[in-house]
Amino acid sequence: MLSKLLTLTLVAATLTATPAEPAYDVLVFSKTAGFRHDAIPAGIQAVRDLGAANDFTVTATEDAGAFTDLAGYEAVVFLNTTGDVLDDTQQAAFQSYVDGGGGYVGVHSAADTEYDWAYYGRLVGAYFKNHPAIQPATVRTEDRAHPATAHLGPAWTRTDEWYNYRANPRASVHVLQSLDEATYSGGDMGGDHPITWCHPQERGRAFYTGLGHTIESYADPAFRNVLLGGIRYAAGVAQADCRPENGYSALYDGSTAGWSQAGPGGFAEADATLTSQGGLGLLWYSAEELGSYSLKLDWRVTGDSNSGVFVGFPASDDPWSAVNNGYEVQIDATDAPDRTTGSIYGFQAADLAARDAALNPPGSWNTYELLVEGERLRVYLNGVLINDFTSTDPRRSLRQGHVGIQNHGDADVVSFRDIRVKRLSATVEGEACTAGGGVRVVRRASAGGGATLGRLDDGDWAGYERLSAQGATAFTARVRTTGVGGTVEVRAGTRAGPLLGTVAVPGRGGRERYRDVTTTLTGSASGPVHLVFKGRRGELFELDSFTLRYAR
Known part of the structure; x- marks a missing residue:
């Protein structure tokens, strides 16, 4: 030291x-x-x-x-x-x-x-x-x-x-x-x-x-x-993002816990900084999928190097999955307008005049904010809005997915620091649980995603390992109310972890009746979200989807 x-x-x-x-x-x-x-x-x-x-x-x-x-x-x-x-x-x-x-x-x-x-x-x-x-x-x-x-x-x-x-x-x-x-x-x-x-x-x-x-x-x-x-x-000769910044949590601050490398190459780590080497690959945050969020990170290029930040892609150990199913916010000093710094690669160029005014040159640090809300992606460079993009590609969605940073090739040297996120909200299909006890997937044409988490009995539970409870302030569930009803307990870490909130679900709502039930969440617990279902004997209800909202 x-x-x-x-x-x-x-x-x-x-x-x-x-x-x-x-x-x-x-x-x-x-x-x-x-x-x-x-x-x-x-x-x-x-x-x-x-x-x-x-x-x-x-x-x-x-x-x-x-x-x-x-x-x-x-x-x-x-x-x-x-x-x-x-x-x-x-x-x-x-x-x-x-x-x-x-x-x-x-x-x-x-x-x-x-x-x-x-x-x-x-x-x-x-x-x-x-x-x-x-x-x-x-x-x-x-x-x-x-x-x-x-x-x-x-x-x-x-x-x-x-x-x-x-x-x-x-x-x-x-x-x-x-x-x-x-x-x-x-x-x-x-x-x-x-x-x-x-x-x-x-x-x-x-x-x-x-x-x-x-x-x-x-x-x-x-x-x-x-x-x-x-x-x-x-x-005004050096640019920086000096807007107030509150409510962010670290994804990378010197530890790659929760990150996975897809493809060849990777990142060397020193001084709480990641520097790309080899390629073509992707270091992606596999611990969590994000919904609506603000992602900030600091980056620095050497010469005419190439890299990018990927958002909105599904879990995969193939780096091309992010290319084909997500969106890349490009980092490249020279290329076509839709493939240079600030562009949504292959989809939309940045406002080049605003980008050039906000950009620090190679060898200096820059800060990106990628603000994702629904299918809208806004890119801020050193605090200046340089791209405002809305996804209309039916094969891709920004509503839920992973984030990652690219190692492009042997000759490309790009460094990253201080990757942090502020979660705004996340909507998850009930059947997308990664662990559970007693729950079953029920196919329903009327449900979002075509299925619900159904046949829920007292004590059944579902865990969502890629969804963080940290900073969550509200929970809304879309439920199908054909059973006797009951409650949903929202817990952090494990199914027996700290209780953040409980919401009641009425029973006997009609054959295809869906309704939203909402509760506030309290406490500062972290870890993945777990839902525990409670009620009287008999089938309680079905869970179509739920939304977490986080502190702004």
Whole structure:
């Protein structure tokens, strides 16, 4: 582990911005009306050094009059500002600048600034509350694709002054780093302690880090690269998905548990990153089928490499099954419009102008969001919608299926990180259970899929190994009510696992009468969904299908 951390530090020290970026201009503002940090001169020099190495010019000032004309700057850095530093006219000019497309970077006590200006509070994300003594702490990297944090490993131990904030900003910002409160004394945010974040602000971009109190911070190559990435994002020369992100669970975060390789080749794994090798194959998430969901993942290509993300395909150890039965969201720097990055391969090209504006070049990390709702698939690249596709192919459906990442060939090198999902809903045919006791499949022409799970008696059960109970908040079952009726228990993990909810099913509803019954689900249990059927003696009812809805 120590050798890994040393390697990461050396890598961080050599990072530079991607070549051939356009030159741009940055204003560093360090006016104070309260406590004044002795690190300000070191901070200004650090930004000047970064500018000289990365082709942006730096103007440093404590004259708030500069805010009346910010048109020449792509980003403004509030470097350890404190107190009320702008008058009403300057505030209005700065708000117009950011909302019109400008960039804001806040460093450390930028959160101890302009308490009476509500717009600034939204821009910085959170206000300073207090801090303990300067001490070491572990910083957890939550986003390893953003240009400010892509050079860091999952954990980073450093010494600084660690701010507590008046409110947790997570709901309205995209958290890049958080503090592990168990590794130091004085954290009071209840264990969820964001420390670096970003967010869009109208047409502009905002970035803040609570790091940067000490003079030593500004000589640290890893922290300098945090600043560089924040400036590049705020200036609009590096792209990132900075929309707030909540409710996702990891499919891959360094462990391939639940994943299966189909076909030759595969993925090498190092530093919680998967890198393709050999081909043509597919690493697919076999543990679960997904219905409506948001899938996010970070990817990076080397040169003109080829890969893709597949969705909506059935379980199979043949990689061509995903090609022939699902949809591929392409990753390829050069190809025909319907076969290049952001396209639904062979079906629909991306909006190429929007794609090109959102795309980071080969060698840099990008983030996809694939939003699947029914037969609709929307593709977001670094937070920008670049494709909106609806499936009309009768041989394919997005309503239920697996997801996977492609290893295309020996010469294609594509890396993936941080594959995560937010489940929105999933609809499953009752007879699609992967385990059960006492249940039978009954053919019914009137049923969805042509069959039900029928002849259910008291104590019968059905398990759905590829359907997760994690985050489920509601259960709706379509039932055929010809028996005596009963109840459905929704359990997690096993048929005797935690009870999430129970719903009653009325009896004797007519020969072909179907009805929906619904209940809310509570608890935080995980594992596959199991249904247990209870009731009096005799056939209870038939289960046609059911839908789980998940927390948004």
